[in-house]
Amino acid sequence: MTSSPATARTRVAIIGAGPAGLLLAALLHRDGIDSIVIDSRSREEIERTIRAGILEQGTVETLRELGGTRVDAVGHRHDGIELRWDGVGHRIDFQALVGRAVWLYPQHEVLIDLLAKNLADGVDLRLGVTALGIDGAETEAPLVRATGADGTPLEIHADIVVGADGSRSIAREAVTGSLTGGYFREYPFAWFGILCEAPPSAPELIYSTTQRGFALISQRSPEVQRMYLQCEPTMDPAEWSDAFIWDELQARVGGGLHEGTIFQRDVLRFRSFVAHRLRTGRAFLVGDAAHTVPPTGAKGMNLAVADVLLLHRAIADFVATGSEAGLDAYEPTALQRIWKAEHFSYWMTVMLHAAPGATEFDERRRLAELELVATSAHGSAFLAEAYTGWPLRG
């Protein structure tokens, strides 16, 4: 015998308690609009998420305005990055070029802040609840089917359903007609990422490309550093010894790194994806559910924040006035930024990584591109503007 599902009712049902879902819930709460956020993970699992560490200026301004962020206490402002090739560094000075900056403040810190804020504000956050699908997206009464933390069925009835459930989104099916429906590209390399106990090796990030491959020197705190090495996409994270990793990192930046105990290793796949649709009726996609970018340039979470700002404004207008104009504009408006960020992430990736099988021509052209970008004020400004983030709407 199947029991009839428990039901809940809210204005906005949000699938996924990542940065996109949690930010949307917090912004809606500020407007007095109730939402229910569900996620299959526990609070501890969400807070342990290891992702990129760079926030655009507009993302930082959004978090500050919302309140409850520790970005100014714990994060670090970076006024530039270094591009390095043939062992020689070229600084891209964001402040001088575009008068903007980025902040090194890892995604798990953003998640800790947003979870704490939503919980303190009494937002209806249901963790351990697994979404199964969205029904009635094309009607005015959509619902999310889910399995509760205790294994019992749950239905959440809402005016609007938002899929903020990441790159393996289940919400995508109701919006695009398939779980994977989108424009897609894979790359013939990946990043081997480490976290290590060591002091910072440089005041800013170093993006370094050599004949041995790419390396990125990033940071987490005065005691913990994050570094990445270009590797094969199929590589097993256990394959490389600590000694090999350090030798390879040193070789790929020309030496000078502080070494320390490696306590976390992972392999990041490089994928570009934009869903065919971001909206069907009353169901919307935001963040990684709508698009993914390769990590070079750290656009992923920033793009999710930009989607959420637009959709939040549209939902607030809809609730206040009944007008669907903002909801109708969400997809075309969001896609303008999404495709620019797709281009930027693709461009940074291809400029900084030698593809397997690259010819001598390909490599000489690639180094000339780096030289052009780094030594032309216009080239550098293009990079600086994109890296620090185009103006936000909504």
Ligand code: DHB
């Ligand atoms: C980090 C990741 C990135 O992809 C990037 O471009 C810069 C920094 C990071 O994890 O710190």
